[in-house]
Structure formats: structure tokens, C-alpha cells
Amino acid sequence: MRKLLVGFGVAGVALLGWTLRVGTVQAAQDPAASPQFYTTRVQPIFKEHCYRCHGGFNHRGGLNLATKAGMMKGGHDGPAVIPGDPTKSLLVRLIRHEGPAKDPMPMPPKLPKISDADIATVTQWVKAGAIMPDDARR
Template sequence: MVVAMAALMSVVDSQATQAQSDASKPEFYTQQVQPIFAAHCVRCHGDSNHRGGLSLGSRQDMLLDRRNKPVVVPGDAANSLLIRLIRHEGPSNDPMPMPSKRERLSDGDIAIVERWVLAGAIVPVTLTGGKR
């Protein structure tokens, strides 16, 4: 009985770890990406503050800024403005990289956001209005 219980717990732990590491799952956004945005981005790009026309309040806001310019291109990190901005790689006419140089994201945080974008920028239904 103890062995069976230990095996079951191992499977449950393995499934939880898989969900956290699978960037195509909504849980990846909730557990990995959203905390990065909360720590570094929402002060300027949260629900009520849209500096530069960019909001991270919903998936639709992340796809297009207030000027209808693409911010996140699901599946394409190289063409996602968000990735270029957090890497401090442009655009050249941007007066301030995101976040500011003193708050630059770690390489690990950038890699997490990149993985999420490459996997389709999936978010929980609560951020999509019912669509992923």
C-alpha cells in the first residue's frame, strides 16, 4: 500500500512539473510568465496604465498595442516586439528599453517569456474572454 501511494504521488508530481514546463499550457503563463510581468512590467503596462500604448492586461492587448501594431506574434519570438524590447534590442526609435536598464530582466526570465511566445503565447481563459 505504501509503495502504491508513493508511486501515485510520483505520477502526480511528474504531471505538475510537466504542466509547469510545458509552455503551451495556460499554467505555464500563470506560474512562469505572469510573475515576471508582475515583477517587472505591470507598473507601466498593467490594467490601468498603458505606457507607450502597451497593456499586458489581456491576450488581445498583448497581441496588438493601442495603435494596432503587433506586440506578441504567437510562435514567432524573433518578430515579437515584446521580446525585442525585453532583450533591449530595439526598435531603434524606442526611447526607453523595457524594462529600464536598472531593472533589466535576467537571461532566464527572458528565456521563459521567449518559450511562452514560441509555444503560442497561451494564457488562461480568464485573460482571453473565452478564447486561448
Template sequence: MHAFHQNWLAAAYACAAAALLALAGCSPAVQAAGAGQASQTIDPQQAARLHQYQTEVLPTLQANCLRCHGGMNRRGGFNMSTRAALMQGGKDGAMVVLGRPEDSLLVRVINPKLPEDDPMRMPPKGDRLTDAQVAAIRKWVADGVVMDR
């Protein structure tokens, strides 16, 4: 392959990867790797936050929340299937205050200590989230709600 095409292709891949990471809430750092080539490095802290979302938060959301608050299902006008939708909130207003789980309605409604008859209790039926699941969501909110979509 001609050197020009190799450099162009490498740059195109780097741009596409950077765009995907930006959509995921990550901030990639792009560094020059040499004459006309670029390689991408991800901030290790953002990578750790994304990993925590994918391994601790997302499974909890899938098992307990997205059935009613994901995709086309938007009970209470609230959809949490993407970061943009999550940040829009629902009929009760903003659900997340970035970096402040103590001020986030999402964290309040999943509190396992809420009484059974509290209308804001989530999930409304079935088992409560475990302390570990609540702690993971609190940390996720404190860390800025990094998501992969």
C-alpha cells in the first residue's frame, strides 16, 4: 500500500475511534506517533470509570432498571439507556447531579432503606439493590456517569 494511503487510513481510524470514545463519555488523548501517523491513548482514569460502568453498573441497570427505563420504555418519562437520555431526566426532573450522588434523585430512589410504600422506591417491586450495587451506582455518579453509549 502506498505510504500516503497508509497514513490516511491510520488517521481515519484514529478519528473514528476518537469519535466513538467521545460519544462514550471518554476523553481520548491523541498523540503523534511519527511522520503523519497518529496513535490514540485513553486517559487511564476514564478507562477505569468505563470499566466500572461496564462491569458493575450496567449489569445492575440491565437486571433492575432498563426494563422500565430503557429503549422505548420510559416510565415516568425517564430513559437511562444512553448518557444523553439519562441526563435529560424524567417527569420528576433531573435524576443525576454529576459528581454529587448525595444530590442525585437516582441515588435516593435506589436507597434500600426507603420504606416499601414509598412511591419513589426503585425498583418498585421485588428485591432491593444490594449495598454493593448502590455503592457502585453512587461511585458512578460521583465519577461523572461515564457510559459507553
């Protein structure tokens, strides 16, 4: 791989989405690892599908998804998100409908399942560390 990249030069490497670092090649940072990804991509999903029960004044199951503190604290069943590990994150398991059948139940409970694209976005965000602003209510 190193020999192949030498022929590209710095401009070619930049076009491939790679950055050079003192003799090594490193992938560009995952865009999901930024507060802007949460604000522009993840929070709208939560607002559309989750905030009715887990935002504002409603905190069903003790879970508030509208703030970073609420997200990290979780609800009655423990933390909603394990940053960096979507397979252990209760939130991801529930929106995939892979969690316990009854308590907590798959989310959202009465509406159709969240789209696969939205589930992938939330999963990508959790895998990248679940980065979000300190207070993402607005």
C-alpha cells in the first residue's frame, strides 16, 4: 500500500481521503465524531421519533434524549448509549428491535420501526463515540 501511495503524491492522497503523517498514512477523521454530525444528522432523528416520550418534559422510563447528560445517564434500565460500542448500546438495540420484547420494549413502540438509513446514522454516531454538544436541546 505504501509503494502505491508514493506514486500519487500529496494531492492524490488528499483526493483519496487520506492524510500523511511523518512516514505513515492515516484515514481522515470520521465525520460522525463531531458535535455537528449529532446536531445535523442524529438529533433530527431523535426529534422525529423519540422526543415525544424522551425529550422536553417527558422522560418515560427515566430517559431524556434531549441532553448529553440525560443520554449518558440513561433511564431506569441503565445508560442508553455506550460510546464507541453500538452492540452494547441499549438505544441502538432497541431502535433495531433487537432488545428485550417487553421491558424496555423496541422503540418506537407503536409507530413503524425507524428507517434502516436512520438506524445506520445513529449506529455510526455511537460507533464514532456518541459526540454531541453539552446541551443539544435546541
